Amino acid sequence: MLSRLQAISVKVTDPFVSLSLVQASRSLQTSSQRLAPVPPLPDHGGKVRHGLIPEELFEFLYPKTGVTGPYMLGTGLIVYLLSKELYVINHETIYAICIGTIIVYGVKKYGATVAAFIDSINEEKVAKAQAAKDSHISFLTEAIENEKKEQWRVEGRGMLFDAKRNNVAMLLETNYRERQHMVTNEVKRRLDYQIALQHLNRRLQQEHMINWVEKNVISSITPQQEKESIAKCIADLKVLAKTTQAKAAA
């Protein structure tokens, strides 16, 4: 507001006056000239004694008048006002005593409770924000843990692949051996078949030969030869019978 005043005055008056106006008003500007960052609010208000009088008065008077200085000043002032009748005791004084008692009693009794309640409203707000922040941090920490676990799992993947590879190799090996076995068996069967065939051939040849020989022999036996052989057999049998009888009789 004062800067606007200064801007207006620059147009109207001479430079000296406007400049001195700015310089003069600068000492009155006590707040910081920046808007951001907003300076933090003090946590507690200025200290007061007896709820009304700032502590600075007591500190100001302490070097010269000690501890009782401000009280003497207060008492003296009140006595002066009363004695000179600058303050007249009238009905309002009685009423002031009453309402003053009520106010002081109310503040003393309920002041702390109300302050605690208001502080709890602010603390709830802070707690909510803190809880949100904490939950987000815990969520992120959990995510980090999960990620690390996944990385550890990935390391084990190599072992899994080795095992699977071994498994597959074993399967292949088994399959190969089985097929080899089968091949061997099939070859043996073929060879056995050939052997059996050869045996069969030989046997057939032998039988055929035997049959041919027998047939030829039988066909070569003439009836004359047959009669002679039979007569010889009978003669041999008779001789044998006689010898047996002789052995038996002996």
Place this chain on the structure above:
Amino acid sequence: MTLSLFDQFLSPVVCWIPLVAIAITLPWILFPSPTTRWLNNRSLTSQNWFLSQATSQIFSPINPPGHKWALLLSSLLIFLATMNTAGLLPYTFTPTSQLSINMGLAGALWMGVVILGMRTQPTHSLGHLLPEGAPALLTPILVIIETISLFIRPIALGVRLTANLTAGHLLIQLTSTATLAMLTIMPVAAIFTGILLFLLALLEAAVALIQAYVFVLLLSLYLQENV
């Protein structure tokens, strides 16, 4: 006593400079305006909490179109409560003990509410002139009575507040004058009167807050009817 009992209700003037404007703007100066900070100090937090509680309390039964009146009625509540309680301090002038201020507030706000109702939903507003469940024979008389009660409302609102505060202040003045007068002659009677004064002061503190709340509550009821 050179002062009469009613001198406390005179508009305050110091060397012919009227101070009534300062007295009326007192509530505006006393309460800090909300900041852009996230966490505030105790006074601003308590003010915000109280205002949000009061507004939600008063406006919960009102339909959404009536919520436009929230700012007006909540600031009116703070205005009246501050003025009433500030008037409890000794040697102060209470603007709300003047009929002019109270009638100005009551008349203007009541008329605003009625005109709003008549313009947006005239049938519904006029329907309030005949309460539900009334026997058909009594209709003409009831309508007249309800119309009279409708027009009495602003007067009632204004005079209620004025009368309560004026009566309270007068009683306090009388009792304290009696206490002071008897203090030297009959101290025991003065002590009893003093106790009476103490209780009166307590009552006045309650009345100050209650009357402000009643004023705003009644206006919100009239708004509820008409919106």
